[in-house]
Amino acid sequence: MLSRTEGIVLRSSVFGEADLIVTYLTTDYGLVKVFAKSPRKMKSRFGSSLEPFTYSKISFIGKEDANLPRLTQSDIITPFYALRDDYNSFVSLCEILELLMHFLPERDPNAGMFSLLHKLLSKIRPGEGNELYYLYCKVRFLGLAGYLPKLDACGRCSKQTLEGAGGRFYVSHGALICDACKTDGAAAITLSQSALRFYLSFMKWNFSNIDRVKAPAPLVSEIAGLIDAHIKYIMSRPLKTAAFNGGKGPLKR
Ligand SMILES: [Zn+2]
Incomplete structure (x- = not known):
């Protein structure tokens, strides 16, 4: 054929x-x-x-x-x-x-x-x-x-991360975890409130907006570092083929 x-x-x-x-x-x-x-x-x-x-x-x-x-x-x-x-x-x-x-x-x-x-x-x-x-x-x-990494709320208790006192991104959880739920010993990346705010608004952009927005370079590199660490971790794990869901949004971990 x-x-x-x-x-x-x-x-x-x-x-x-x-x-x-x-x-x-x-x-x-x-x-x-x-x-x-x-x-x-x-x-x-x-x-x-x-x-x-x-x-x-x-x-x-x-x-x-x-x-x-x-x-x-x-x-x-x-x-x-x-x-x-x-x-x-x-x-x-x-x-x-x-x-x-x-x-x-x-x-x-x-x-x-x-x-x-x-x-x-x-x-x-x-x-x-x-x-x-x-x-x-x-x-x-x-x-x-x-x-997608989970950054809008704590990966454990679901409390909104912007309301809490900062957040730490746990690479092995693929999520921010609030101070109350934090785990000792696991690798984590501290994410500033301003980078988090930037990311949450960035998620609502269209491709065509990118030319028009002047994004502060330190915030871009902070988020880029987190995303790269997240990608590196998930690419090092065996892929669960069932996780691909045809673009219907992130699955629950
Ligand atoms: Zn929590």
């Missing part, structure tokens, strides 16, 4: 002597892995279209349940090559692609994820501070995957 869709390359890995396995996030099928025959050997018709971030119209052939269909066509819509040439953009974007590949099940269409990734690639300007975009996308992807 021939399938046609549009996709963004998340990763290309060498397979055998000259072949590649390309992981795409597609509009119609979600995450898809395809096999690309010898693109490195001959002057391939795929050209540079199999590089990470490239957005293309693609076709692949294989039985519906085949786990590795073969790529038959790939026509670039937007190459996003400037993002590969800039080291900082490349590294930051690859972190986000890893996050997607970790959480997304294969062959489960998710229009929200695709649209967010496409917007991100379109917005990043190499050489400029794009931290807020990366942070926004990480938080949104975590939300769509059901893995």
Whole structure:
């Protein structure tokens, strides 16, 4: 069966002597892995279209349940090559692609994820501070995957954290825990009230707001540090596939 869709390359890995396995996030099928025959050997018709971030119209052939269909066509819509040439953009974007590949099940269409990734690639300007975009996308992807950290209330007693005297984020709980409920010995990150306020309003932003808001850099980096620690912890744990709930919001832990 021939399938046609549009996709963004998340990763290309060498397979055998000259072949590649390309992981795409597609509009119609979600995450898809395809096999690309010898693109490195001959002057391939795929050209540079199999590089990470490239957005293309693609076709692949294989039985519906085949786990590795073969790529038959790939026509670039937007190459996003400037993002590969800039080291900082490349590294930051690859972190986000890893996050997607970790959480997304294969062959489960998710229009929200695709649209967010496409917007991100379109917005990043190499050489400029794009931290807020990366942070926004990480938080949104975590939300769509059901893995948002719990920061609005204590993870134990549910008391609103903004009313309490500050909060400590317990990485192993994925939640802020108030002073009354705190656990000794577990790794925790202190979160300032102003960073918490910033985060709670940040959660209500749209992608298009980001250009207009002047966010204080120390608050952005405080939240970014917490989110990165949270991501690092959950990516080090075995993934509960049941936790992915199709973007219906965070699950109860
Ligand atoms: Zn509490």
